[in-house]
Amino acid sequence: MILPIVAYGDPVLKKKAKPITKEYPKLPELIDNMFETMYGANGLGLAAPQIGLSIRMFLVDTSPFANDKEFTEEEQAVFKDFKKVFINAEILESTGEEWVFNEGCLSIPGITEDVFRESTITIKYQDENFKEYTETYDGIIARVIQHEYDHIEGILFTDKLSSLKKRILKGRLANISKGKCDADYRMRFPSVSKKR
Template sequence: MILPVYVYGHPVLRKESEEIDEDYEGLEKLIDDMWQTMYHTDGIGLAAPQIGKNIRLMVIDATPMAEEFPELENFKKVLINPIITEFGDDSCNESEGCLSLPGIREEVKRPKKITIEYENENFELVEEVLEGFAARVVQHEYDHVEGKLFVDHISSLKKRLIKGKLNAISKGKVDVSYRIKTA
């Protein structure tokens, strides 16, 4: 089922998410619904807070960007209870957008390399070192389970410049091809 995407201004996006275990009711269906919602919205990642669930769960399929970023070849994952255990020293700026902030794109500085631990959909523990755009995509979705948005990483001047757009999004005054949920 395609779910509505919660947008800027909704309090669920600002809460730190809770860990879950294999007994979480309806998890398999929830993951399937998240995939459907992400593909319907043309996203490459979706975190549970974006569909109103404050749990540490995210789905990512960044393979459509593999031509431009080879590290994204077959980069399709379910990440449960993710924890970034290490951030690399080198950073870079790249433009980011978000389904919860439709119509806004900004340059965001993030580490080029991370180490992350998570459980896959079978609750097997995985530890990975990710680099390049793969690290960026995971950090972006990880922010959601931490109660953060990519606009938290931009300067106060840039935030002031997009304040009108942010206010419009929080009131649902945005033209998107998917259902949204405001506060």
């Protein structure tokens, strides 16, 4: 089932999310719904706060990058098979040189900006069966994970922009929270009153 994606301005996007246990109700169904929602919106990742749940879970599928000629064949092969669920994730270390990449977000439709992030991360997390892993990623995959991880920490990519950029975007971001934006997927807007 495709769920509405929460738009910029909703308080859930600014909260630090809570850990969950394997007893979390209907978790397999929730994960399926999140993947379906992400694919329906042509996303590479989706975090639970983006569907209104303040829990430490996000998922990533980088397969859309698998046909992008900007990347080497080796990188494309890695992207093709990278599909994961991250539960109760904790980034243990971020290292390497900061590099810039143009990022967007399903909760902030129509806005993309250059964001600097470190190139390599080590992350501890549990999968959908609550098996624990500690893994190191770099490049694009590390970036996608960092973007989604920020969501469970209550951080948006716009928080990482310069104060000048934030001022320039202020009006557009306010419009998104009021539903004045174009998105070809279902959204829930914080400043749009519900019909009684």
